[in-house]
Each structure stands twice: as structure tokens, then as C-alpha cells.
Amino acid sequence: MSNQTTIDRLRVLLAALDPSTDLTGDEAALLGRLATHFVVPATDNMWLALAVLHAEFPTHDQVVDGIRRIRLDGAASVLKQVAHSPVRRGLFGLHPVRPVRVVTGATFVDVHHTARTGLATGIQRVVRKTIEQWSQSHDLLLVGWGSAFGALRELSEQERANALYGTHPNAESEGVAEVTVPWRSTYILPELAVEAERTARISALAEFSGNASYVIGFDCVPLTSAETTGLGMGGAFAKNLAAVARFDKVATISGAAALEYRGWRRMLAGAGLTGPEIEPVLLPADAGTVTxxxxxxxxxxxxxxxxxxxxxxxxxxxxxxxxxxxxxxxxxxxxxxxxxxxxxxxxxxxxxxxxxxxxxxxxxxxxxxxxxxxxxxxxxxxxxxxxxxxxxxxxxxxxxxxxxxxxxxxxxxxxxxxxxxxxxxxxxxxxxxxxxxxxxxxxxxxxxxxxxxxxxxxxxxxRRENKDWNDYATEVWEYFHKSS
CATH class of the missing domain: 3.40.50.2000 (Glycogen Phosphorylase B;)
Known part of the structure; x- marks a missing residue:
């Protein structure tokens, strides 16, 4: 990482923590100003610092370790070490140095799998119909993850089209994607995330970042009907639930799904966790159209x-x-x-x-x-x-x-x-x-x-009274954004 890149990221971090601060000066001056935000090290500031300076979202252990180190060695020293530490090695060597931006006050919608797949499963249909409705009424930042699931990035045009309409299966990102960091924003996960690296970083985001975090809950089948699921799905789904345990709200797709999720939430008390708020928002009964x-x-x-x-x-x-x-x-x-x-x-x-x-x-x-x-x-x-x-x-x-x-x-x-x-x-x-x-x-x-x-x-x-996808999307959005 070049010295200029280090200074750039220090400025990005400082601007996010204090938009009115002076961004001039050398590295030492910037580190000194940053240190004032870590006199009493807060987990959200630590999460942001690691995400920006590493261009990669931290895990739970990395945030906790950063807090401990600051208490022992001081903020300026630790932030300097973080800024100059090498990027993580991926399967094919060192990741390229990626630009980083921090986005405040936005709604991030993580549709990584839906944006890239050619599948049209029930989950993909729910995701596409829901975000299509949301995008007509709200400003959304549709995001996915890098190849190593290290950080969020804005979708390419083809990925965005596939996420919304399923028109570009197997879409890819374009070049070295800019890392996009949510700060004082909202993070929504409308699909099922089971990739280990992804769920580890989602978990830390929900627990530490200070962003509001919401998820659509489809079912707990890998727990309640484990004999009917594929080998390995139980463990992957457990990692998903470990992340969801730190979210603010879950909108389940039925009352039956809410019953499953609430049963799981009751078990969290054994680990000293409260778990998310859980409410059912039933899916619509869409009649479709056909000529x-x-x-x-x-x-x-x-x-x-x-x-x-x-x-x-x-x-x-x-x-x-x-x-x-x-x-x-x-x-x-x-x-x-x-x-x-x-x-x-x-x-x-x-x-x-x-x-x-x-x-x-x-x-x-x-x-x-x-x-x-x-x-x-x-x-x-x-x-x-x-x-x-x-x-x-x-x-x-x-x-x-x-x-x-x-x-x-x-x-x-x-x-x-x-x-x-x-x-x-x-x-x-x-x-x-x-x-x-x-x-x-x-x-x-x-x-x-x-x-x-x-x-x-x-x-x-x-004679049935059927709600449509607009009704459903509106109900979910309002539930996520209403004060608890």
C-alpha cells in the first residue's frame, strides 16, 4: 500500500467520523486528529476504522482485538499499524488495492446471490419482486460482495439488472470494484446468505457498525427439518443464524416461519443474547398474467x-x-x-x-x-x-x-x-x-x-382477498423503518 493511499484512507475515515474536520496535513497530523475519536474506543468507530483502512469489513474478533489494542497501546499507534498492515491474502494471492468510500444515510440492499444467479427459486422471486417495488419508491444502493466476501461493493449495471429482473444470469462485477462502507445507514438482507466469510462479516456489521440491520426470514428448515436438507446446509445455516442474531429486525414470510424464528430466538438466552425483533409479513398471492x-x-x-x-x-x-x-x-x-x-x-x-x-x-x-x-x-x-x-x-x-x-x-x-x-x-x-x-x-x-x-x-x-407484491413490499419497508 503506497503512502498516498494510506493518507487517502485516513482522510476518508476522518471525514466520516467528523465531516467538519480539517483534512489537510501529513499522516501524523491525520492520525492525531483520528485519535481523538478513540479516547474511549467505541465498537462502531473501531468497525469503521478497520473497514476503511483495510478496505475489508472486519470480523467480530478483529473488532474486539482492535479495541483491546487501543486500550493498551493508544489509538494513534494502533491506527497507524492498521493503516500499514498488508491486505488479506485471497485464493490467488494478495488482493489488489481497492478504493474505499463511506456512504452515510443510505439504504444498502445486499442481493449478492440474486444479482449473479440464473435461478428463479422462491427466494429469488421474493427478492426480485420486493426490490423492484422498493426501487420505484425509494433510493436503494444495491450491493454485493467481492470474490472473497471481504466487503460490500455497488453492483455493476448487469448485476443490478439481474437482481431486479433476472435478465443477466452469471453477471460479473466490472474491474476492481470500489469498497462501499455503510455508515449511519440501513443494511437490508432480503436473501439467504450462507457463505462463511460473508456471514462472519455481516454478523460483525450488525453487531458493531451502528447501522440499522434488517433481514427477511424465509424459514428455519435446516433446523426443524434437517433430515430433508443437503449435507452441509445445517452448518451453513447455523452461521447465517449467528449473524441474524445480531440484527435489529426479522420480517418472516409467514406466521409459521415466525414461530420457528421465535423458537430459535428463545434459545439465544442461553448465550446471553436477546436476538432481533421478529414479526410475520405474509407474502402476497400473485395471480400473474398470461395471454x-x-x-x-x-x-x-x-x-x-x-x-x-x-x-x-x-x-x-x-x-x-x-x-x-x-x-x-x-x-x-x-x-x-x-x-x-x-x-x-x-x-x-x-x-x-x-x-x-x-x-x-x-x-x-x-x-x-x-x-x-x-x-x-x-x-x-x-x-x-x-x-x-x-x-x-x-x-x-x-x-x-x-x-x-x-x-x-x-x-x-x-x-x-x-x-x-x-x-x-x-x-x-x-x-x-x-x-x-x-x-x-x-x-x-x-x-x-x-x-x-x-x-x-x-x-x-x-372470493379470496389477495394482496399484491406492492402491498407486501410496502408492509416490509414500513415494518423495517418504524420505531420499535
């Missing part, structure tokens, strides 16, 4: 042999319980019911048993298929083309396919507990025990093949 041509195209893709369509939306991970759907369908086919079954959703970990069973049923001539390339037109056309949908998940933070199917007026067969039951309180669904294949088959038969029941469910779905 007549798109509807016909969806029917061509999803309906086989002009049979009534049973639609199942979601990835094929074990928690979604798609093996039970296959078993229930086989029971119904053997009883003589005529229908076709289409799964719409991507493959995922643990889906091999589903794929094997599906292929065996296809070899026996059963009208069943899976389609992984999902477009909005196919999704919303499929909901409208279906006689009913099935979503017998074993645990969901919300269950978007349940809400979406009901929003377009198509009956649902879903689980009789948790968020799925919560979504169906206004009617339109048959609730079943998802662990009982015979009960699931009976529920599908009732919703799909009994004309009176099917019509009653459709009438109930049509």
Missing part, C-alpha cells in the same frame, strides 16, 4: 393426451415430497382415474430417487413428465390449465405455489399444517397429511374428480 396464446402454449407443453392436468410446482428436493405425489398418482391411476401429471421445477440435491421413479412410471406408459425450464408464461399458464395443483411439502416458510394457484382460482391439495394451512384459511384447498400417500390420493381425487367439490373450491378461491 391467450401463452395459455395455449402452456397447455401444449403440460397437458398430455387431452387429459385433466394435475400440476405440481417446485424443485425435486426431498422436502417437497414429490415421491409421495408419484405414489398418490399411481394409486389413482390404478383406481381407474384418467389424468396427466406434470411437474414444473428444477432438479436439486437428493432428487435422484424422484427421477428414477418418474422414469420407471414413464416406461410403464403413465402420463407423467417433469419440465425444468420454467418461464413465467409456462408457470402462470400451467396454473390456469390445471384441474388442481398438488403441494404436499413437509415444511415451508410460505409455499408460493399454494398462494399462486389459489390466486388464479385453481384448487390446491396441500399439507394440513404450517404455512400451507395458513395460506388456505380463506378456502380453495383440500388439506391432507402429506406423510400419508393414501390421504394425499384421496384429497387429489376429491379436488380433481368430484365436480361439485372442484367448483366449490374454485368459488372459494375466487
Amino acid at each position: 391467450a396464446a401463452e395459455l395455449e402454449s402452456a397447455k401444449e407443453s403440460l397437458v398430455m393426451d387431452e387429459l385433466p392436468l394435475l400440476l405440481c410446482v417446485g424443485s425435486h428436493e426431498p422436502r417437497k415430497n414429490h415421491l409421495a405425489v408419484l405414489s398418490a398418482a399411481e394409486l389413482l391411476w390404478r383406481e381407474g382415474h384418467e389424468f396427466c401429471l406434470s411437474f414444473v421445477g428444477g432438479n436439486s440435491w437428493g432428487g435422484q430417487a424422484f427421477t428414477t421413479q418418474l422414469e420407471q412410471m414413464q416406461e410403464r406408459g403413465r402420463p407423467v413428465q417433469t419440465i425444468s425450464a420454467i418461464s413465467d408464461a409456462l408457470l402462470w399458464g400451467g396454473y390456469r390449465a390445471a384441474a388442481c395443483t398438488a403441494f404436499p411439502s413437509l415444511n415451508e416458510g410460505f409455499g408460493l405455489p399454494v398462494a399462486e394457484s389459489l390466486a388464479v382460482g385453481t384448487p390446491v391439495v396441500t399439507s394440513d399444517f404450517g404455512s400451507m394451512k395458513e395460506i388456505c384459511e380463506q378456502g380453495g384447498a383440500v388439506l391432507v397429511d402429506p406423510r400419508d400417500d393414501a390421504a394425499l390420493a384421496a384429497g387429489i381425487a376429491l379436488a380433481m374428480f368430484d365436480p361439485e367439490v372442484n367448483q366449490r373450491l374454485r368459488d372459494e378461491a375466487a
